[in-house]
Amino acid sequence: MQLSTRNQLKGKITEVKKGPVSTEVTMDIGGQAMVVASITTGSADRMGLKVDDTVTALIKASSVMIMK
Secondary structure: OOOOEEEEEEEEEEEEEOOOEEEEEEEEEOOOOEEEEEHHHHHHHHHOOOOOOOEEEEEOOOOOOOOO
């Protein structure tokens, strides 16, 4: 599968917080940063996401803000 998304961050899931509708997935990106994604609980269940799984975050946004 080819994707147009250029920002692809491989990481390991450190936490999965399931709710009735949405699930918060936290992943460690090589010890440099944490990425938190909110996805549907149905998607999390279908993918069988769990702590220590290796996954890739695909980030496609119309704007990215940087602060110093």
